[in-house]
Amino acid sequence: MEKHFHVREHEVWLPYRFSVGPVFNRFYEGLKEGKILGNKCPKCRKVLVPPRSFCPDCYVDMTDWVEAAQEGELVSWVLGRQEFFGMPMEPPFIGGLIRLDMTDCNFLHLVGGFDLEQKEKLKKLRTGIRVKAVWRDDKKGHLLDIKYFQPI
Amino acid sequence: MGRAVAVIGTGQTRHGMRAEVTYPDLIREAVLAAFQDAGITPDDIDGVVSGTMPSMMEGVALTHFYFADALRSVGKPILKTETCGSTGVSLAITGYYWVASGLADMVLVVGSEKMHEGDSQATMTTVAEPLYQRFFISGAPGAFGMQSKLWLQRYNVPEDKARDAAAKVSVDHHKSGANNPLAHIRREYSMEEVKNAPVIVYPVRLLDVCPNSDGACAVILACEEKAKKICSKPAWIKGVGYAGEEYWIGDSDKVVWESAVKAAREAYKMAGISDPRKELDVAEIYNPFTFQELLYYECFGFCDFGTACDYTLKGTFARGGEVPCAPSGGVLCTNPIGATGLIRCAEAALQVSGKAGERQIEGANLALAHAMGGVIQFNGVMILGSKL
Amino acid sequence: MVTFDKKGNPIIETEAIIPYQNVLGPTWFRFFEGLKEEKIYGTKCSKCRRVLVPARAFCPRCFLDMEEWVNVPSEGEVLAWVYTNYEYFGMPTKPPFITAIIRLDGTDSGFVHLIGGFDLSDVEKVQTRVKDGARVQAVWRKEKQGHIMDIEYFRPL
Numbered sequence: 001m002e003k004h005f006h007v008r009e010h011e012v013w014l015p016y017r018f019s020v021g022p023v024f025n026r027f028y029e030g031l032k033e034g035k036i037l038g039n040k041c042p043k044c045r046k047v048l049v050p051p052r053s054f055c056p057d058c059y060v061d062m063t064d065w066v067e068a069a070q071e072g073e074l075v076s077w078v079l080g081r082q083e084f085f086g087m088p089m090e091p092p093f094i095g096g097l098i099r100l101d102m103t104d105c106n107f108l109h110l111v112g113g114f115d116l117e118q119k120e121k122l123k124k125l126r127t128g129i130r131v132k133a134v135w136r137d138d139k140k141g142h143l144l145d146i147k148y149f150q151p152i
Numbered sequence: 153m154g155r156a157v158a159v160i161g162t163g164q165t166r167h168g169m170r171a172e173v174t175y176p177d178l179i180r181e182a183v184l185a186a187f188q189d190a191g192i193t194p195d196d197i198d199g200v201v202s203g204t205m206p207s208m209m210e211g212v213a214l215t216h217f218y219f220a221d222a223l224r225s226v227g228k229p230i231l232k233t234e235t236c237g238s239t240g241v242s243l244a245i246t247g248y249y250w251v252a253s254g255l256a257d258m259v260l261v262v263g264s265e266k267m268h269e270g271d272s273q274a275t276m277t278t279v280a281e282p283l284y285q286r287f288f289i290s291g292a293p294g295a296f297g298m299q300s301k302l303w304l305q306r307y308n309v310p311e312d313k314a315r316d317a318a319a320k321v322s323v324d325h326h327k328s329g330a331n332n333p334l335a336h337i338r339r340e341y342s343m344e345e346v347k348n349a350p351v352i353v354y355p356v357r358l359l360d361v362c363p364n365s366d367g368a369c370a371v372i373l374a375c376e377e378k379a380k381k382i383c384s385k386p387a388w389i390k391g392v393g394y395a396g397e398e399y400w401i402g403d404s405d406k407v408v409w410e411s412a413v414k415a416a417r418e419a420y421k422m423a424g425i426s427d428p429r430k431e432l433d434v435a436e437i438y439n440p441f442t443f444q445e446l447l448y449y450e451c452f453g454f455c456d457f458g459t460a461c462d463y464t465l466k467g468t469f470a471r472g473g474e475v476p477c478a479p480s481g482g483v484l485c486t487n488p489i490g491a492t493g494l495i496r497c498a499e500a501a502l503q504v505s506g507k508a509g510e511r512q513i514e515g516a517n518l519a520l521a522h523a524m525g526g527v528i529q530f531n532g533v534m535i536l537g538s539k540l
Numbered sequence: 541m542v543t544f545d546k547k548g549n550p551i552i553e554t555e556a557i558i559p560y561q562n563v564l565g566p567t568w569f570r571f572f573e574g575l576k577e578e579k580i581y582g583t584k585c586s587k588c589r590r591v592l593v594p595a596r597a598f599c600p601r602c603f604l605d606m607e608e609w610v611n612v613p614s615e616g617e618v619l620a621w622v623y624t625n626y627e628y629f630g631m632p633t634k635p636p637f638i639t640a641i642i643r644l645d646g647t648d649s650g651f652v653h654l655i656g657g658f659d660l661s662d663v664e665k666v667q668t669r670v671k672d673g674a675r676v677q678a679v680w681r682k683e684k685q686g687h688i689m690d691i692e693y694f695r696p697l
Contacts (some may be wrong), residue, residue, distance in 0.1 A: 008561070012556075019268075025542060071271075171545055299620070
């Protein structure tokens with residue numbers, strides 16, 4: 001027996017203009033050139049990707065820019081199957097935390113390059129496997145210029 | 153009542169159009185300035201209070217999470233307060249409760265807004281529920297336009313007298329704002345320019361209203377022991393008051409604005425003030441609309457109901473008058489909503505500690521800070537003084 | 541994608557579109573069904589005896605359930621009004637329009653709605669047609685949906 005509740009539907013539709021700031025802008029420009037840029041804290045020497053305007057631990061301006069490796073270790077991952085309204089990525093997709101070589105934080109992106117329905121391929125994903133960035137041909141200065149990180 | 157609490161440092165960003173930095177960077181600008189002003193380090197802070205307009209304003213939900221790094225709040229307890237326009241004073245009152253209770257010795261309070269990243273009127277429309285009131289909302293100017301007309305009619309104030317008094321508020325505040333290096337609008341206007349500006353919602357015109365500003369304000373509160381040790385001129389919180397009304401706009405009288413009257417009365421009682429116009433040296437009132445400031449003079453007991461226009465035209469509330477209002481330029485010159493109420497507290501603190509630079513009112517010892525929120529729904533008042 | 545504003549600052553322009561389904565509950569439902577029949581319902585509090593419109597589930601001051609329903613007159617007095625002729629994004633009602641707080645006869649709260657039924661294009665003209673304290677009467681739409689806008693506007697008498 002289904003209970004029916006009276007509802008009124010409506011949509012809230014809001015426009016935004018996010019300020020990117022010079023640091024993220026340079027990061028996006030790096031992506032356009034097929035580079036993953038990060039920066040380094042002058043105090044604690046940590047390398048963070050994506051780059052930051054200030055070091056979250058030391059609270060000082062981050063100064064030195066570095067080009068991060070395109071390869072690294074998979075730290076953790078999750079397969080998204082459920083669709084919800086306004087989702088930026090269309091499922092199924094795998095979100096992953098990746099520790100790019102010689103950086104000091106985990107980079108959030110996608111894991112892919114194989115059929116996500118194949119269970120044997122999914123079983124091979126585990127913490128510690130090596131993954132490598134696979135790029136689009138037409139780059140726009142967007143995080144998805146990297147298509148995904150592929151297990152190697 | 154709890155322990156005595158003082159403002160020992162403040163920091164503000166340069167307010168205005170700040171599209172060149174991201175929102176967290178804006179926060180950090182104010183926080184760094186506050187740490188420097190107080191002469192303390194982030195390690196001295198026991199807890200953080202953060203607040204903004206509803207998350208929809210900038211499109212990032214739960215902004216205090218987003219600001220965790222910029223607030224230096226990692227590893228510390230954090231409280232979020234959101235009361236629309238009155239957020240800034242609610243933030244200060246939340247911080248005050250925290251330190252007064254004895255559960256924190258020093259608290260960082262930060263209010264902020266990056267209005268150019270969103271659409272303020274569209275966001276504020278969502279304050280009205282979607283079944284009934286939302287269809288009649290014409291933005292903040294609409295609601296306050298209605299309130300102003302109710303007030304004029306109730307006390308038989310001639311329209312042109314009210315128009316002149318409101319224009320004088322705009323002229324005086326813009327003049328003060330031109331003197332404030334951090335204000336958004338730093339232009340002076342003449343009475344004619346104000347009275348002939350384009351109509352937004354009658355009788356409210358373009359120069360009767362606040363701008364949309366990006367900005368952040370950080371304030372550091374400390375208990376008596378620490379304040380006396382660290383700060384040469386603490387600004388003591390002498391009284392607080394806060395009240396709200398029913399949700400439906402048609403349910404309460406918005407002229408003898410109960411929540412404004414009550415908030416002021418509570419704050420005055422705590423601070424031992426019986427004659428506000430005589431005892432207060434300066435007031436920073438939340439006035440996104442000139443007409444509303446006039447109504448507040450009456451609700452706060454600066455003058456009898458129906459007489460605010462007369463006193464205003466005489467200069468009672470201008471620099472050099474009995475209670476100079478908005479020496480910072482006020483909300484008409486700068487309005488990053490989540491920060492605005494806190495900027496009122498910060499400016500009041502600067503006044504009573506003699507740190508207001510060119511906008512200093514000589515000999516200011518007792519100041520009132522205020523903010524209002526919702527569709528004419530909430531009011532908060534804080535009294536700051538140089539003496540404990 | 542990053543674009544640049546007039547001052548050359550990098551920005552990202554985007555939109556958030558979020559859908560909602562607000563539950564009406566029995567009180568709003570009965571009120572909106574009443575509108576379909578050209579009835580405006582208020583409720584009366586058993587303690588303070590005030591009649592509030594639209595109908596409420598509880599009295600906001602006494603905090604008691606409001607169980608007495610009253611079919612209030614569709615005529616009343618204008619307490620305050622404001623004329624809007626500017627537009628912002630996502631405005632539910634398109635300008636020009638006049639929002640008003642109306643004290644319907646026999647009620648103790650202000651009812652928010654529109655005033656209309658005449659040329660709204662010029663604020664000076666509007667000032668001659670609408671006065672504070674004016675008597676107004678609801679004008680209904682022919683097609684009703686159980687919506688607050690089933691009342692098209694209130695016409696000055």
